[in-house]
Amino acid sequence: MSDNQSSTDMRLRPSGSGLRFLPSGSSLHRLSALLTLLLLIFAFSFTSPAFFTMNNGLTVLLQTSVIGLLAIGMTMVIITGGIDLSVGSVLALSGVVAGLTIKAGVPVLPAMGLGIVAGAFCGFLNGLVITKMRITPFVATLGMMMIARGVALQLTGAAPISRLGDMFGKLGNGSFFRVVEMQANGFPKVIFPGIPYPAVLLIVMALFGAFLLQRRQIGRHIFSVGSNEEAARLSGVNVDRTKIWAYTASGALAGLAGMVLMSRLVTVQPNEGVMYELDAIAASVIGGASLMGGVGSISGSMIGAFIIGVLRNGLNMAGTSAFIQQIIIGVVVIGAVYIDQVRNRN
Amino acid sequence: MLDVTAQDAPLVQMSEIYKHFGGIHAVEGVSVDLYPGEVVGVLGHNGAGKSCLMRILSGAMLPSGGKIYVNGEAADLRSPQDAKHYGIETIYQTLALANHLDAAQNLFLGRELKTRFGNLDEARMHAEAQEALRQLNPNFKNLKDPVAKLSGGQRQVIAIARAIYFQAKVLIMDEPTAALGPSETAMVADLTLRLKNEGIGIFLISHDMHDVFDLCDRVMVMNKGRNVGSFRIEDVNKDDILSLIIKGTLPDGWTPRGASK
Numbered sequence: 272m273s274d275n276q277s278s279t280d281m282r283l284r285p286s287g288s289g290l291r292f293l294p295s296g297s298s299l300h301r302l303s304a305l306l307t308l309l310l311l312i313f314a315f316s317f318t319s320p321a322f323f324t325m326n327n328g329l330t331v332l333l334q335t336s337v338i339g340l341l342a343i344g345m346t347m348v349i350i351t352g353g354i355d356l357s358v359g360s361v362l363a364l365s366g367v368v369a370g371l372t373i374k375a376g377v378p379v380l381p382a383m384g385l386g387i388v389a390g391a392f393c394g395f396l397n398g399l400v401i402t403k404m405r406i407t408p409f410v411a412t413l414g415m416m417m418i419a420r421g422v423a424l425q426l427t428g429a430a431p432i433s434r435l436g437d438m439f440g441k442l443g444n445g446s447f448f449r450v451v452e453m454q455a456n457g458f459p460k461v462i463f464p465g466i467p468y469p470a471v472l473l474i475v476m477a478l479f480g481a482f483l484l485q486r487r488q489i490g491r492h493i494f495s496v497g498s499n500e501e502a503a504r505l506s507g508v509n510v511d512r513t514k515i516w517a518y519t520a521s522g523a524l525a526g527l528a529g530m531v532l533m534s535r536l537v538t539v540q541p542n543e544g545v546m547y548e549l550d551a552i553a554a555s556v557i558g559g560a561s562l563m564g565g566v567g568s569i570s571g572s573m574i575g576a577f578i579i580g581v582l583r584n585g586l587n588m589a590g591t592s593a594f595i596q597q598i599i600i601g602v603v604v605i606g607a608v609y610i611d612q613v614r615n616r617n
Numbered sequence: 618m619l620d621v622t623a624q625d626a627p628l629v630q631m632s633e634i635y636k637h638f639g640g641i642h643a644v645e646g647v648s649v650d651l652y653p654g655e656v657v658g659v660l661g662h663n664g665a666g667k668s669c670l671m672r673i674l675s676g677a678m679l680p681s682g683g684k685i686y687v688n689g690e691a692a693d694l695r696s697p698q699d700a701k702h703y704g705i706e707t708i709y710q711t712l713a714l715a716n717h718l719d720a721a722q723n724l725f726l727g728r729e730l731k732t733r734f735g736n737l738d739e740a741r742m743h744a745e746a747q748e749a750l751r752q753l754n755p756n757f758k759n760l761k762d763p764v765a766k767l768s769g770g771q772r773q774v775i776a777i778a779r780a781i782y783f784q785a786k787v788l789i790m791d792e793p794t795a796a797l798g799p800s801e802t803a804m805v806a807d808l809t810l811r812l813k814n815e816g817i818g819i820f821l822i823s824h825d826m827h828d829v830f831d832l833c834d835r836v837m838v839m840n841k842g843r844n845v846g847s848f849r850i851e852d853v854n855k856d857d858i859l860s861l862i863i864k865g866t867l868p869d870g871w872t873p874r875g876a877s878k
Contacts, residue, residue, distance in 0.1 A: 486736045488729050491718075495726050498715035505677055505713045506779075507698045507727030565717035 300559035300611055304574045308581060315585030322588050329446075329464055333535075335580030336469035337362075339573055340528040341551035342558075343480040344394075344521030346572040349555050350484070351517045352497040352564025353408035357397060357415035358525040359547035363540070364423040365390040365526035370432035370539030379438040383534075387526035393419055394522015398515030412518075416548070423541040432539040442468055443535030469531045473573075476524065481569040493517055497564025553600065554579055557607040578603065626689040628653050628818040629674065629705070629787050634683035636669055636842075643669045644680070645842040651787065651818040656809065658829045658850075659822045661839035661862055667822055668710075670839070671789050674820070675707040676700030687787075698727070704786035708776045708793050710822075716765035720757075721746035723764055724779050749778040753808060770801030777808055788812060788819045794828060806832060826855050840865035848873075 316323040341358045348355045369386030373379060393415060400411040446465030454460050484490035492513040495503040504510045528547075533539045556562065557578055558571030579600060586596045627650040636644040644666045651657050661667045672678040674685065676694040685692050687703045694700045700707070707713075714723045721739075724746045730738045743760065750757040754774045764772055773793060780788050790809070794802040809832050813819055823829055829836060830850065837847045838861040845865045848857075852873040860868050 488731065488735075488737060491722065491726070491729055491737060495715040495718060495722075498717040499713070502713035502715050503726065505675070505697050505707065505709060506715075506723075507696075507701055565715070 301568065301571045301574060303610070304558055304571060304578065304607070308574055308578050311578065311581050311585065315581065315588065318585065319588040322585055326464055327584070327588070329467060329470070331577070331580050331584045332470035332473075333467045334584065335576050336467070336473040337528045337532050338547065338550045338554055338579060339473045339576040340476060340524050340531065341547055342554040342572040342576045343476055343569055344517075344524035345548070345551040346555045346558070346560055346567050346569055347480070347484065347493055347517045348408070348521045349552070349560045349562060350493050350497045350564060350567040351514055352500065352562075353401065353514065353517070354412065354552065354562065355394075355397065355518060355521045356409065356412040356548050357393065357419055358521060358528075358551055359544040360416045360419035360423065361390050361393045361522055361525040362529035362532065362544040362547060363542065364393065364419040365529035366533035366539045366543065367423045367426050367432070367541050369530060370435060370533065371426060373435050373439060374432060379436065379441075383442070383530045386530055387523055390526020390529060391519050391523035394519040394525070395515060397522065398518035401518065402511040402514050420542075427539070427541045429541060431541070433537070435537060435539070440534055440537035442472075443531050443533070444468075444537075447471060469535070472527070472531065476527070477569050477573050484569060489513065489516055494565060497566075499565075550579055551576075553604045556604060559611065561611075575607075627651060627686070628688065630686040630689075631670070631674060632684045632686065634670060634673060634685075635681045636666070636673060636678070637681045642842050644673070646683075647839065647842070647844045649837050649844065649847065651820060653786075653818050654813055654816045655834040656813050656819045656821055656832050658833035658836040659820055659839065660824075660829065660836055660858060665839040665862075666842040667839045668791060671707070671791060671820060671822060674700065674787075675705060675789055677707075701728075701783065704784065705789065706780035706783060706785035706787070707789040708773070708780060708791065710792040710795055714764045714772055714775060717763050719763055720750060720760045720767070720771075720775050723775055724749065724782060728783065745782070746778070749782045750774060753778055753781070754804070768801075769796045770798070770804065773797060773801065773805060777805070781812070785812075785817055788817050789822075790819060791822045792824065793821070794823070794825060802828075826858070829858070830855070838862055 312323070321327060341362070345355055345358065365386040368389040369382045372382035372385050377385075397408075397412050397415050400406050400414070401408050404411075446467045448463060449465030450461070450463040451459045452462050484493065492503065492508045495506070495508055496510050496513050500510055503513075529544070532543060536543075554575035555567060555572045556575070558568065558573070558575030560567030560572060582600055582603065583596060586599065629651040630648075631650070632648050634644050634647045635642075647666070647670055649657070649659075649670075659667045659671065669678065673680045674694070676697045676699050679695065685694060687705070692699075692703055694703070694705075715726060718726065721743045725742045730742045730745070732738045747760055750760070754771070757771060757774060759767065764775065767775075773796075793805050793809075797805065806828065809819060809821070821828070821832060833850050835847060835849055836853065836858065838845050838858060840862065843865070846861050846867065854874060857867055857871060857874075860866065
């Protein structure tokens with residue numbers, strides 16, 4: 272998936288006329304991140320024989336899809352020079368909205384749509400607070416993080432919403448090309464587990480996100496706002512609208528990630544998704560996005576998300592405790608940013 | 618004082634412009650006009666209100682009062698887009714370029730060329746930018762580099778190319794040579810004269826008396842937010858202007874010095 276993504280990105284960029292053999296800047300960062308990812312996969316293949324298998328590969332895809340979806344929106348926000356701390360809570364609130372709507376008798380698909388709209392609305396509010404009230408993104412989205420979580424808990428009384436029907440579980444548990452054979456003894460045998468819907472959704476959204484960032488005016492404006500907000504404004508870029516767009520996209524993707532996560536559990540958990548924003552930020556930063564704005568790519572963030580996903584999965588399989596995992600991921604985040612800074616200084 | 622022979626309507630006429638920030642009066646009832654093919658120097662101390670006045674004309678700032686006429690019609694400049702719509706382009710002291718984007722991306726920022734499907738037309742933007750930049754500076758090669766890597770002169774060329782490409786009728790140059798070396802300064806001066814000869818009206822904000830006397834047809838001096846004098850450049854010398862900038866008045870016993878009778 273990550274190979275795919277990065278080569279697509281290469282294609283999206285205008286073909287260089289001069290010397291382009293040596294990757295420079297952000298593409299070098301992406302290359303080193305990709306190398307790190309391959310190294311990790313290689314290393315974990317030795318520590319656990321079950322790691323490098325089809326089934327486990329698909330599991331990693333499934334597990335990473337939620338963080339990956341969040342990271343797409345987070346990357347756009349980070350490129351504008353902002354940050355979105357509210358995605359974990361917005362994810363939960365979107366799930367709650369969808370769950371309650373289904374309970375009210377609405378079919379699953381429109382209910383999920385409403386959940387995503389709720390997420391987008393939270394993001395839109397973030398954008399309004401940041402641009403119109405001129406509150407820094409950190410504080411504005413920190414507030415939204417608490418507000419969305421509070422609303423989710425209040426609406427449900429902090430209790431999970433279950434018995435949402437089989438249809439609700441389809442998005443998170445279904446898969447394409449699943450091949451099951453009935454055996455002679457009457458038990459089914461899974462020949463190919465199938466490509467999970469969430470993984471396909473992630474690929475589609477990542478490609479779409481990269482397309483918007485590289486090929487559309489809104490993407491160009493997102494980069495310009497993060498690079499030099501005043502210059503963008505004076506050049507005629509509508510800075511406020513661009514920022515609101517980015518936060519709304521982040522909120523909508525958080526809503527979509529919420530649908531995937533809750534669907535996988537076939538239950539809506541109002542306290543789900545705590546600290547997910549930090550994983551999404553870590554994925555973007557590992558993938559080369561700069562918190563100063565103006566730099567970042569969807570392909571990089573996807574590699575970052577998979578580095579975190581593979582680390583978690585591999586360490587789990589190697590029997591490393593959850594506490595040690597946190598330490599390792601923390602070290603990886605600092606290391607990735609440090610290496611980037613050292614390189615930029617040269 | 619102003620003895621411009623009434624030929625055409627002025628390209629730009631700013632009339633009784635006021636700008637207040639709370640209790641601070643940055644611009645107080647300033648009027649100024651600009652005709653096609655002339656360079657008007659806007660001079661004054663830091664904080665005299667000249668940048669403020671020009672920001673109002675470029676749509677980056679809203680005036681507290683006053684009227685702006687472009688080609689004789691009242692113009693409401695509420696945003697940089699509005700000003701660009703009237704052909705008013707600005708080259709800022711800070712150059713106003715996005716460092717992470719390359720030359721073509723900066724040149725077309727906010728006015729990107731698109732394909733039929735609404736995608737960015739990178740190939741066309743690149744070709745057009747290359748053409749526009751080559752006209753100004755044949756040595757401009759590294760179009761693909763982020764502008765952070767370019768020299769001050771190259772960055773200035775991008776800013777000027779942007780104004781020319783979009784067919785500016787009025788050009789505001791806010792200390793265009795402040796960040797440049799001597800040869801680059803000469804290049805910008807050449808360009809300024811070329812644009813003037815093409816009939817573009819130019820407001821030049823500058824602290825450099827050389828530039829002012831080399832390039833300007835008229836000067837307007839601001840002091841504490843007021844217009845303290847507008848002159849044809851032949852009628853004043855360096856000392857007169859310095860006196861206006863510093864004291865806000867002309868030297869005692871001043872009479873027009875130049876050719877005008």
